[in-house]
Amino acid sequence: xxxxxxxxxxxxxxxxxxxxxxxxxxxxxxxxxxxxxxxxxxxxxxxxxxxxxxxxxxxxxxxxxxxxxxxxxxxxxxxxxxxxxxxxxxxxxxxxxxxxxxxxxxxxxxxx
Amino acid sequence: xxxxxxxxxxxxxxxxxxxxxxxxxxxxxxxxxxxxxxxxxxxxxxxxxxxxxxxxxxxxxxxxxxxxxxxxxxxxxxxxxxxxxxxxxxxxxxxxxxxxxxxxxxxxxxxxxxx
Numbered sequence: 001x002x003x004x005x006x007x008x009x010x011x012x013x014x015x016x017x018x019x020x021x022x023x024x025x026x027x028x029x030x031x032x033x034x035x036x037x038x039x040x041x042x043x044x045x046x047x048x049x050x051x052x053x054x055x056x057x058x059x060x061x062x063x064x065x066x067x068x069x070x071x072x073x074x075x076x077x078x079x080x081x082x083x084x085x086x087x088x089x090x091x092x093x094x095x096x097x098x099x100x101x102x103x104x105x106x107x108x109x110x111x112x
Numbered sequence: 113x114x115x116x117x118x119x120x121x122x123x124x125x126x127x128x129x130x131x132x133x134x135x136x137x138x139x140x141x142x143x144x145x146x147x148x149x150x151x152x153x154x155x156x157x158x159x160x161x162x163x164x165x166x167x168x169x170x171x172x173x174x175x176x177x178x179x180x181x182x183x184x185x186x187x188x189x190x191x192x193x194x195x196x197x198x199x200x201x202x203x204x205x206x207x208x209x210x211x212x213x214x215x216x217x218x219x220x221x222x223x224x225x226x227x
């Protein structure tokens with residue numbers, strides 16, 4: 001199975017400051033159709049996961065534009081341009097290129 | 113509005129069986145593949161199983177293969193997970209999620225395997 005490795009696992013941030021989470025896969029996530037099936041999910045405390053980003057960089061409907069995804073091949077990044085209080089939670093990357101789909105360990109974002 | 117509502121989670125003894133359900137609404141259910149994903153207490157997300165839109169193809173994580181069976185009834189807009197030979201390590205919040213790329217999730221149903 002493809003191993004997804006996130007860093008850091010804990011990310012204390014100051015309100016209004018940027019934050020960045022890295023996700024690396026053990027093999028390339030480029031599929032035979034040319035797409036890269038890398039998603040990012042947010043899980044706020046006590047809530048179910050919510051998809052933020054699909055296919056590396058596409059924001060889901062209703063997701064604030066302070067969230068952005070980038071990367072290619074095996075290296076991917078989720079950035080929050082200015083962290084707000086509602087962004088507290090755990091963020092997971094997940095690959096759907098090679099089945100079974102696999103998730104990263106999660107990165108806990110908290111306010112300093 | 114897309115809604116996924118899981119049910120059926122209870123406390124069950126090791127070796128026991130359980131069937132989870134996921135009721136879907138707000139979209140054309142039989143247009144989409146569906147997943148089960150679980151989250152052990154305080155832990156991360158683990159994909160469990162996937163079923164194609166018509167039920168013709170099913171996939172399982174190695175950790176549940178041979179013990180769990182995913183199914184769906186498109187006439188009832190419902191997804192199911194039959195769980196047999198349950199183990200303590202199956203204790204988790206079980207979510208259903210829509211589509212190959214997990215675009216919507218339910219709120220989860222808690223399964224506790226304990227004597």
